[in-house]
Amino acid sequence: EVQLVESGGDLVQPGGSLRLSCAASGFTFSSYSMNWVRQAPGKGLEWVSYITSRSTTMYYADSVKGRFTISRDDAKNSVHLQMNSLRDEDTAVYYCARAPGTTVTPLDYWGQGTLVTVSS
Amino acid sequence: DIQMTQSPSSLSASVGDRVTITCQASQDIGNYLNWYQQKPGKAPKLLIYDASNLETGVPSRFSGSGSGTDFIFTISSLQPEDIATYYCQQYDNLPITFGQGTRLEIK
Numbered sequence: 001e002v003q004l005v006e007s008g009g010d011l012v013q014p015g016g017s018l019r020l021s022c023a024a025s026g027f028t029f030s031s032y033s034m035n036w037v038r039q040a041p042g043k044g045l046e047w048v049s050y051i052t053s054r055s056t057t058m059y060y061a062d063s064v065k066g067r068f069t070i071s072r073d074d075a076k077n078s079v080h081l082q083m084n085s086l087r088d089e090d091t092a093v094y095y096c097a098r099a100p101g102t103t104v105t106p107l108d109y110w111g112q113g114t115l116v117t118v119s120s
Numbered sequence: 121d122i123q124m125t126q127s128p129s130s131l132s133a134s135v136g137d138r139v140t141i142t143c144q145a146s147q148d149i150g151n152y153l154n155w156y157q158q159k160p161g162k163a164p165k166l167l168i169y170d171a172s173n174l175e176t177g178v179p180s181r182f183s184g185s186g187s188g189t190d191f192i193f194t195i196s197s198l199q200p201e202d203i204a205t206y207y208c209q210q211y212d213n214l215p216i217t218f219g220q221g222t223r224l225e226i227k
Contacts, residue, residue, distance in 0.1 A: 035216075037164075044207065044219075044220050045158075045164065045207055045209075045218040045221075047215055047217070047218070050216075059215070061215050097163075097164075103211075104211055104214065105154055105209065105211040106166050106169040106170075107156075108175065110163035110165070111163060112162075112163055
């Protein structure tokens with residue numbers, strides 16, 4: 001069974017940092033691209049970042065470029081999102097989601113999400 | 121960025137009704153469109169990929185059509201468990217963008 005489990009969400013002050021993790025199981029992790037998608041409270045879905053299999057390429061939404069860094073550890077079947085210089089508007093549930101092969105979508109499996117709250 | 125506009129933003133229908141949601145892209149995206157269902161408090165779930173392909177395990181009452189800039193998502197016979205918010209999503213160009221969502225309620 002495919003499982004994606006996010007962790008690392010927390011309450012953090014503006015300007016602070018946080019590292020999110022997503023542990024994957026039930027599939028050959030190294031063969032899939034991975035994404036982070038976020039959802040602010042009561043709002044819609046916003047794509048954040050994407051990393052191809054073998055970490056060949058990473059892409060970021062303009063709203064997080066230069067502040068967030070995506071990485072993956074294929075030996076540990078995990079993907080991470082390092083979030084620096086956090087802003088109030090980064091408050092959201094963050095989901096990791098996989099995509100087949102080197103494609104960015106479709107996002108065929110999602111984790112349950114982890115809540116990041118940026119507030120003083 | 122490609123803008124995705126869904127219509128309507130919310131919809132109330134009765135069990136058994138045929139439900140249609142439209143999604144319009146700000147530019148031609150071919151068939152690079154997916155549809156997701158999100159139930160309250162849950163993660164999104166992929167229903168339709170490449171505009172018209174039903175994801176494995178998804179009931180056949182769900183369908184999608186369209187290409188270019190105009191797309192349609194249909195539930196042929198609404199069931200109580202279909203209460204959710206539905207999102208279209210394009211992947212012709214990065215960044216991936218989602219429609220604003222259509223909240224579906226039972227009348």
